[in-house]
């Protein structure tokens with residue numbers, strides 16, 4: 001494959017005696033949408049935390065866009081181009097969708113507006129915030145306080161905030177968690193629109209979403225990579241079926257232990 005946008009070698013993180021990630025190898029091609037699946041406690045959240053810089057590895061290396069980043073903290077990795085959305089909501093509920101987007105753009109823009117006049121800066125911030133809402137399909141909901149948005153819309157807005165810094169890699173931790181089926185479908189459609197434009201690492205329990213979206217799937221079990229392959233090959237992989245997807249050869253949506 002082309003030079004990976006992100007690669008991890010020997011990535012290891014233990015909590016006491018529990019190896020949450022054990023010698024994880026990962027290589028994401030530019031533009032790829034990679035799903036990471038695995039049973040509860042497999043190490044998926046730990047892996048995204050290690051990649052985002054929220055957790056320090058005990059061992060291993062991470063390269064992103066041609067340089068080693070394991071020594072960088074989360075803020076520096078965000079500046080380097082790694083965006084992150086969270087399982088736990090990170091929105092300001094009393095502010096409108098547009099105000100939340102504006103704040104995210106302001107934070108992401110850092111000092112880049114520092115030498116511009118305030119009015120010009122404000123126009124640019126507003127335009128970018130509106131564009132972000134458009135990207136995630138929330139333009140008609142711009143004036144709605146976040147607390148009044150549906151759960152699915154809040155998750156869409158979180159993606160908009162993660163895009164504010166124009167990341168090259170987007171780390172998404174269970175974007176469909178807690179969603180009604182219709183909301184999940186809207187989220188899958190949103191990720192379909194984003195794919196290719198940004199490299200995505202998607203941790204997800206919803207197997208319908210995973211198999212609809214992923215270019216390749218990495219299966220984690222007990223902190224280790226059991227397999228990385230195309231969706232069809234993962235579906236047919238006997239080890240994966242035994243460990244995670246169930247024995248029925250189906251898509252695992254009903255049988256996955258999550």
Ligand SMILES: Nc1ncnc2c1ncn2[C@@H]1O[C@H](COP(=O)(O)OP(=O)(O)OP(=O)(O)O)[C@@H](O)[C@H]1O
Nearest residue numbers: 015018019020038039040041042043044045046047
């Ligand atoms: N802060 C922590 N302290 C101690 N143990 C932890 C901590 N975070 C995670 N673990 C343990 O590390 C292992 C991996 O957890 P992790 O949350 O990364 O798994 P996961 O695949 O994301 O699970 P889930 O699907 O339930 O979110 C589990 O055994 C978990 O109990």
